[in-house]
Amino acid sequence: MKAKDPVERFVAETRVEVNAERDTQVLRDVLEVHRDFGQRQAEQQRLHETWRTIMNRNKARVAAAVVVVAVILFGIAISNWATGPTFAISHAIETLKEYPSVRLEGAVPGGTFEVWMRANRHLTWSTDAVFRDSHGAIAWTKDGSTYQYEPSQHTIYVENAITVGARPWLGPELLEALNQAAGAQLLFGRDSATGGDRATFRSAMTTADGPKSFVIEFDVATKLPVSMKQWGNLEHSGPPAMDVARITYFKELPDSVFDVRIPGSPTTVEKSPAIPEANLDLLADPAAGIPVGGMTRQEACEALLRSVYESVIASDLGQLRQLAPLAAKVDDAVLQSMILREGRGDRIVELLRIGRIAATGHNRLGPVEAVPVAVRLQNGAKVEEKILVQFRQIEGRQSCVFHGPYGFPREIE
Amino acid sequence: MLEDLLLIWRLRAGDSDALARIYEIHRRNLLRIASGLLNHTGMAEDIVHDVFLQLAQAPGKVRLAGNLRSFLATCVVNRARNANRALRQRRTDNLEEASGLPEDGREPEGWIIASERFRKLNQALAQLPGEQREAVVLHLQAGMKFRAIAKCQNVSINTAQSRYRYGLDKLRSLLDGEVL
Numbered sequence: 001m002k003a004k005d006p007v008e009r010f011v012a013e014t015r016v017e018v019n020a021e022r023d024t025q026v027l028r029d030v031l032e033v034h035r036d037f038g039q040r041q042a043e044q045q046r047l048h049e050t051w052r053t054i055m056n057r058n059k060a061r062v063a064a065a066v067v068v069v070a071v072i073l074f075g076i077a078i079s080n081w082a083t084g085p086t087f088a089i090s091h092a093i094e095t096l097k098e099y100p101s102v103r104l105e106g107a108v109p110g111g112t113f114e115v116w117m118r119a120n121r122h123l124t125w126s127t128d129a130v131f132r133d134s135h136g137a138i139a140w141t142k143d144g145s146t147y148q149y150e151p152s153q154h155t156i157y158v159e160n161a162i163t164v165g166a167r168p169w170l171g172p173e174l175l176e177a178l179n180q181a182a183g184a185q186l187l188f189g190r191d192s193a194t195g196g197d198r199a200t201f202r203s204a205m206t207t208a209d210g211p212k213s214f215v216i217e218f219d220v221a222t223k224l225p226v227s228m229k230q231w232g233n234l235e236h237s238g239p240p241a242m243d244v245a246r247i248t249y250f251k252e253l254p255d256s257v258f259d260v261r262i263p264g265s266p267t268t269v270e271k272s273p274a275i276p277e278a279n280l281d282l283l284a285d286p287a288a289g290i291p292v293g294g295m296t297r298q299e300a301c302e303a304l305l306r307s308v309y310e311s312v313i314a315s316d317l318g319q320l321r322q323l324a325p326l327a328a329k330v331d332d333a334v335l336q337s338m339i340l341r342e343g344r345g346d347r348i349v350e351l352l353r354i355g356r357i358a359a360t361g362h363n364r365l366g367p368v369e370a371v372p373v374a375v376r377l378q379n380g381a382k383v384e385e386k387i388l389v390q391f392r393q394i395e396g397r398q399s400c401v402f403h404g405p406y407g408f409p410r411e412i413e
Numbered sequence: 414m415l416e417d418l419l420l421i422w423r424l425r426a427g428d429s430d431a432l433a434r435i436y437e438i439h440r441r442n443l444l445r446i447a448s449g450l451l452n453h454t455g456m457a458e459d460i461v462h463d464v465f466l467q468l469a470q471a472p473g474k475v476r477l478a479g480n481l482r483s484f485l486a487t488c489v490v491n492r493a494r495n496a497n498r499a500l501r502q503r504r505t506d507n508l509e510e511a512s513g514l515p516e517d518g519r520e521p522e523g524w525i526i527a528s529e530r531f532r533k534l535n536q537a538l539a540q541l542p543g544e545q546r547e548a549v550v551l552h553l554q555a556g557m558k559f560r561a562i563a564k565c566q567n568v569s570i571n572t573a574q575s576r577y578r579y580g581l582d583k584l585r586s587l588l589d590g591e592v593l
Contacts, residue, residue, distance in 0.1 A: 007585045011553040014534045016445045017526040026462055026524060027436050034424075034432050034469035110422040239418070 092223040096171045097123065099224070099249035106244035111135055116257050119169040120411050122379055124346050126165035127411070128258045139164045140260045144410050147260070155267045160359045160370065161386050161407025170225070170247075188220070196221055202236070224249050272361035273370040273388055275403055279326060280365055286394045288325040289401035300400050301371045301389045302354045308387075308402050309351040309375065315340050324402040345379035352376055358386060365392040370406050383409040417481035424472040432469055439482060440465070442554065443489050444525050449550040450493035452539035458524040460492040486555035487565055490547060497543065537587040545580030552577055 100123060104115040111134035118128040130140040136151035146159040185202040197220035203213065214230040225247050229240040275283070290307065292300035304323060311319035317335055321328045327335055341347040355372035362368065369389045376382050388403040423431035443464060447457035464485060468475065475484065527535075538546050544566060551557045551565065563573040 005581070007581060007588060008553055010530075010588065011534060011538075011549060011584065014445070014530050015528075016441050016448070016531060017528065018441060018444065019524055019526055022524040023440070026440075026465070027433065029462070030436060030465045030469045031429050031432060033466050034427075034429055034472075037427065037470055037472065110419050110426060110428075 092218065092225075093172045095223040096249070099171070099251055101250040101253040102170055103246075103248045103250070104244050105246040105248075106242060108133075108242050116253070117166055117170075118253055118258070119166075119171060120381075122345060122381060123169050123171040124173055125167035125169055125408055127162075127408075129165040130258055130260060131164060138260055138262070140258060141165065142258070142260075146407065149260075149262050149266065153267070154264065155269055156262060157269050157271050159271045159273075159407070161273075162410060163407045165408055167408060198226075273359050273368050273386075273406055274361050275363055275368055275388060275390060277363070279403070280363060282325045282328070283390045283401050283403065284365055284392060284394060285325045285328070285401075288322060288328070289392075289399045290323070292391070292398045292400050297367065297369060297391065298357055300391070301357060301369055304389055304400050304402060305354050305371060305373055305387060306351065309348065309373070312340060312348055313351070315342070324404070326404060341378075345377065346381075347378040348375045349378050350376040352382060355384075363390075365390055367391045368403070374412060382412050384412045385409040420481065421472065421475050424468070424475075432472075435468070435481065436465060439485050442482070443485055445531075446486055446550055446554050447489050447493055448525065448527075448531070448535050449538045449554060450490065450546060451496060452535050453496075454523055454525050454527060456496050457493075460489055460496065462524075463492060464488045483555060483557050483561055486551060486557060490551065490565060494543075533588070537584055540587055541580050541583055545576045545583065548573055548576040549580040549584065 100119045100121075102115075102117050104113075104117075106113060113131065113133045115132075116128075116130045117126040119125065120127045128141055130138070132138050136149075138147075138149040140147050141162045141164060144160070144162060146161060146163045148157045148159075149155070150157065187200045187202065189198050189200060190196070191198050199218040199220050201216045201218070213234050213236045214228060215236065216228040217226050218224065219226045227247060228242075228244045230242045231238065232241045290300070290304050292303075295303065308320065308323050310316070311323065315336070317327075317332055317340075320335065320339070327339070336342050352374040355374070357369045358372055359370040360367055361370075369391070370386045371389060372384050372386050374382060374384045385408070386406040388406045389400050390403050391398070391400045393399075420431045420435055424435065440461065443461045444457060447460045448454055451457045451460070467488070468485075525531075538550065541549065547566065548562055551562045552559065557565070559570050559573045559577070562577075563570045566573060566576075568576075
């Protein structure tokens, strides 16, 4: 707006100066209030993460992009699918068996991101991943650890577990899940840019993270997903929470794609295993867990984990709930599907070994131990996953409880 | 507009730098708008302080129909209206008390450093009827279009434009000699 009249100019151009000391004080007040908001946000985020952990769908908070990618995967996994005359989901499932690697490129509120991922040989979860966002944050996995580079601090945080990636993998298992339900829309059209036929899948659902709606576009010729969008509401309205403009599948990727080097000698900080504060009250249930009097922590972890895996293999939900307080209020159907993995190739069928404590953290209840456990799955794969065990002293007695997996499993053979 | 959206997204994600940036960009103008609407610097400062606290506490409530500047200006206007209403009520309830309230009851160590020109403008604005004052301040200081002002005042665009014109004419006579 241009003020031409002298009075208009006088009003428009009269400036205000501020007292610098007071100005700084006000900003400090405002930022302090916002910090409280940020802490509340972080607590909610941690709660969601743990929920997914107990559901055996791990991910970590690294950058906004990482979070949202995992969220959409979770959403898709429980969504519906309908088939159309020129595009059958079974074709896409078959096609995706040949593509164990993927690259996603898109935008989240506040920036853009790029993700490279490589799946395990069973195409059930990712083994290697690199996430980069437009603010310079990078998260990547290497040799069973996760590295998170924070550019504002020029610091790399290292976690002794794989906590970023995709589970389920963006592959056959995911599409099979989509194919099992009905109620969504599948629309057919033509891409104006390439002239190619497109199948557009549109759906909405309420997940553990709240309402979500999304659109996934498939190339009818290749049967591969080429783009997707996700909204934080059921109406596909407003700007999308994530817009993956390009999905590219690869039959093979060189290791160099996952080789990340940060210039300028960043500081490296080891992260201890941590349990969200929001879960500690549940873990303090005096009736849960096993007493550990007279045992070393290693012995106690072994005793607890042996019991937990026995209950998982025997599908004994009662014992599982007694040892794992976070599962206490989860429905049978959810536990059977997400933890026992009944009828799935990645169902645990044998406990192979319990390793030495790999890392230790602390919280107000007591020490937290990360213990590697090797198991054999229904599909023959042998995998190692780290488990968090919480020690506590309640009513004068030492005991420990099962918290959940710490990061993704890792194939060992 | 895009920068505004990104700032709000970052703010909702808990990014304090985004909040500091919003503060840096908008606080002076909001102080100017609040002062123009209230002619009471201390109350104007409180209102702008409140607007930023609200933004910090509940960034999820921000709904940008236009730009962030207009959104924040509207927040200030709503609070200024409430403050003016409360002031009028006090005057009705207790004339003596109300008349004892200084026109500009700010603390000596206030946030705003008022120049002579700033004082003169606010004194002149204070003599306009409330709706005209709002129309002038929102158009010239908040940069809002008449369509947005009309929506904010819940009147037609023509009415908003008329209020602006009348307000400007009155300001012209009040500021006669001050403006070159």
